[in-house]
Amino acid sequence: MKFPQTGLYAITQTDHKTIDMIIEEVAAAIRGGAAVVQYRDKNPIDAALLARELVKLCHRRDVPLIINDDVELAVQTGADGVHLGKEDGHIAEARKRLGADAIVGVSCYDSVARAIEAEREGATYVAFGRFFPSSSKPLAAPAQIETLRQAKRALRIPIVAIGGILPDNGAPLLEAGAGVLAVIGGIFDHQPEQSARAYLPLFKEEPVLP
Template sequence: MSTTTPPRGLYLITPDIADDAQLLARTRPLLDSGAVTWLQYRNKSAGDAQRRRQAEQLLALCQAVGVPLIINDDLALALAIGAAGLHREDDISTLAQLRTALGPHALLGASCYDQPALAEAAVREGASYVSFGAFFASRSKPTTHRATPAVFQATASLGVPRVAIGGLTPDNAGPVVAAGADLVAVIGGVVDAPDPIAAARALQALFA
């Protein structure tokens, strides 16, 4: 899914929520607020049927407000519901294989941790955006890799949107945005905040 203006802002990732109604109730106001640039559906604990059901419901919400829905690590689900794209975390399928399956216009993201060389390879293989992290400790994205804002300076000529992820909040995301991050991917920094909509708007405002 290409645009003439590179996307910037909040890349919201859904938390693992078993109750469908609760997931929608927590996500809909954030989408309606206008503070979300992209939404990623990520649920590592649900079964296939529930993941399909939740993804379809989120897709309807996203389409209503013009926000692309990206599916985490499930090519079959992304294709089945007609999602805007896919984010790859595992290495079961190559990015080139995923690009062929998704077609030329879908969003295809790759986790590149703290490694600019990995991001360069990902773009050559068909990624339309890359993510770096974790920048801070994160319950949802535990990793031994710890990125710094310098990774954005090292990838300034990459030519695709670059995403920062890992423990980001309105209070600590400023330096990564200033360093060149095009989007900040957040779960807990928004959904666990005392006022999730205020947190989402504060993150989006960093890009103003």
């Protein structure tokens, strides 16, 4: 499956939730319009089982499922790709394990130079953030909206923004150059289907660069 140029990127919220709860919440987010899902789980109960179930769910809905950090788990479960942070290995190694068509995303924080290098090395998409205070990553260094403007001018691959993004603060990120908004709490803190649907008007029109 292909990574979308634009849309809502739902990242799982797993703490203190059962496998069944997580699966149902992801299903609800997809019903609400999530275009891609990432399985992120810092304290997994059974990562392989949950990842396989999420792959099945997402593929029934023609939605890509990406694994955070763990290339081997992505290989093991038939996921569509992996998302790599700065300590999670190299793009070339991930592609060697997952195949040429796999999705490989890279966290670039607030660095356009890192994003340019990632694109050169074959990344499918790059992600910048956090842009707003985030309960999921409270200690993450902030990123600047100007970074998105610079990235848009420099890159051809999709640009993802992450970090405290809500329906009422996402528009400036899209206008600056992001195509995809990655969200955890804004979807999964409340009713995931309704919460996901609230983001969709942000993507109805092509953003106009300032």
